[in-house]
Amino acid sequence: MKRRFFVFLLFSLVSIHAFGLELRGSWQQGGVIVGKVPDGSQIEYRGKKLQLSSLREFVIGLGRDAPDYATLVVIDAQGGRTEHKFAVKQRSYNIQRVTGVPQQTVEPDPEQVARARREAQMAADARKGNLPLRFFAQEFVWPLVGPITGVYGSQRVYNGVPNSPHYGVDIARPVGTVVNAPVGGVVTLVHPDMFFSGGTLIIDHGHGLSSTFIHLSEILVKKGDEIVQGQAIAKVGKTGRATGPHLDWRMNWFEERVDPQLLVGAMPSQ
Incomplete structure (x- = not known):
């Protein structure tokens, strides 16, 4: 199965629409990302499919020590997988x-x-x-x-x-x-x-x-x-x-x- 890879280097608050994937939130350690996928699609994060709301929304959380990058995988109605890779801003703590x-x-x-x-x-x-x-x-x-x-x-x-x-x-x-x-x-x-x-x-x-x-x-x-x-x-x-x-x-x-x-x-x- 053919895979497509798209890399987004995103920091601070973002609101984007890309290839049918809608996202808003903060790609930094401690951030919360709320997203939406197209009809018929599913979303996968860290190897697990996420629950979708009736409006096809999902949410993920990035921990205090989250690594440099996070990857979301959109699975379309035909089973095709598209990977979206995001840079996670690393924070300095007191x-x-x-x-x-x-x-x-x-x-x-x-x-x-x-x-x-x-x-x-x-x-x-x-x-x-x-x-x-x-x-x-x-x-x-x-x-x-x-x-x-x-x-x-x-x-x-x-x-x-x-x-x-x-x-x-x-x-x-x-x-x-x-x-x-x-x-x-x-x-x-x-x-x-x-x-x-x-x-x-x-x-x-x-x-x-x-x-x-x-x-x-x-x-x-x-x-x-x-x-x-x-x-x-x-x-x-x-x-x-x-x-x-x-x-x-x-x-x-x-x-x-x-x-x-x-x-x-x-x-x-x-």
Whole structure:
């Protein structure tokens, strides 16, 4: 079978139409790409065919450490395969090295570690779904307005031991400030008090794309609820291992951690 190869070197925000393949999003580490294929076609990424919406839309997420290139394969109605290769912009992250930290901070209590692992598995299970929802294709908005105090990808190294990178965007607001849904979805996890993340809420936007909101003081929805953009879903808190009141908003495409800021742009003026 004849193959055709087309290479696109794309960085930052893009919106393109090429050979029937429509794409919009950010081809950089942490980016989310929403696409659409022609009638009768399928799309393949990393060796797997992706779910398509009723409008033939799909979504992929590029992780924090995504490689230099990503390839999408369009399979037409006759089985012909066209490969589209995209350059992925590599990002520089803020790495802080901290020494003199008490060893119990670097090596938590084994019971706490066991609890945290159980809770992490609960969150991972809540993100596994491939629900046939198309909220992922909507334009995202900020869940609240406030100062940004933490960004995606940053990392601390304590006494030479790397901590897990920060995968969300932190927004500082007083306890009790209402958090609104950045886009519609279905609630897949509600937990009042996880060890690290405190009050935790996960919303599935469809096709593997989900939002996680943590350190919440109160959650206003329940598991299984279908919500709409702008709906009040929770309140800001300082629960879990938070050092002060703020919202930590994170996003996943299945197991890939993506950057919410790349979907919403600059923070509006307060």
